[in-house]
């Protein structure tokens with residue numbers, strides 16, 4: 001039996017361990033924490049949105065690199081793999097896939113139990129500090145040897161740089177954005193369904209639709225998280241508060257409200273259109289100028305200052321440069337017996353199950369190829 005060592009027992013490492021053992025490997029899985037799968041437990045607000053019906057290479061920063069793996073392990077295949085381990089899943093109206101139990105603990109549990117079923121040796125409290133393609137050393141001096149090593153240490157880890165892999169600098173993504181706060185004063189906690197456009201020097205960088213949550217420091221919500229993959233300080237975020245209407249329709253709509261001004265009074269002029277506090281902010285910014293109101297509703301512009309709080313970001317962009325790995329096998333081009341999977345590679349995708357899908361799909365693929 002080929003001896004396989006997997007470093008890091010998160011999403012990618014756990015599934016790689018199960019797959020490597022199923023396909024005939026003699027597997028040891030090491031984890032720095034005292035428990036495996038700790039981050040997985042926090043995903044999807046504790047519900048673990050682990051895949052998406054609409055998985056496609058274009059949803060990731062390196063489409064050509066992820067394509068071969070996603071061709072083998074698409075949404076149906078990954079769900080099927082989990083189904084065989086005993087995990088039932090369902091899909092919501094947006095295509096997001098969750099365990100039927102609606103708890104992330106079920107995902108960790110089926111993986112943990114499957115490791116036991118397939119005789120994977122799991123060593124917790126093993127923090128790898130040094131690596132070759134056949135050997136891993138821990139902080140406490142322990143040393144393990146194998147015929148192949150799969151690195152799945154997650155985002156923001158540099159283990160692979162020790163074996164000569166180039167690292168793309170880290171930065172937090174999929175998080176809330178800090179913006180100008182003056183225009184959004186008083187709006188914290190309010191959610192709107194809107195269309196978002198991010199521009200840099202008048203060029204469109206990205207567009208998203210969905211829910212936005214105003215915060216004291218800026219904006220949050222899934223659509224904002226998706227935009228944050230592309231946002232830089234100095235970019236402008238354009239919020240269209242009435243995306244289903246064109247400019248003319250909005251103008252006509254506001255003209256109707258302006259006609260009510262005489263009997264409603266200025267402060268209640270827009271009552272019935274948006275949340276009271278959004279109405280107040282619009283009147284504060286535009287007064288009763290119908291053109292300005294219509295324009296601002298279609299283009300509520302905020303200057304972006306960057307990711308608001310890196311601790312709230314779901315992902316670390318950067319990691320081991322993908323051009324040094326084979327996209328079909330995930331094997332290192334520098335070290336014959338070394339593989340990598342999950343977020344330790346410089347791969348990031350959209351919100352909605354895309355990142356866990358990559359972790360699982362790449363973990364499965366690396367395991368099969370390593371064995």
Ligand SMILES: Cc1cc2nc3c(=O)[nH]c(=O)nc-3n(C[C@H](O)[C@H](O)[C@H](O)COP(=O)(O)OP(=O)(O)OC[C@H]3O[C@@H](n4cnc5c(N)ncnc54)[C@H](O)[C@@H]3O)c2cc1C
Nearest residue numbers: 008010011012032043044049128153154342343353355356
């Ligand atoms: C709050 C939150 C919510 C999220 N929700 C979702 C979601 O719903 N859907 C989605 O698709 N994505 C979600 N993500 C992103 C998702 O969690 C990651 O994409 C995924 O966990 C990456 O899997 P991984 O196995 O590569 O890394 P990780 O899950 O981070 O696992 C890496 C493991 O390696 C261990 N490790 C690190 N260094 C060492 C070392 N030197 N030696 C030994 N072990 C080591 C770590 O302790 C860890 O257990 C969320 C992220 C966060 C933070």
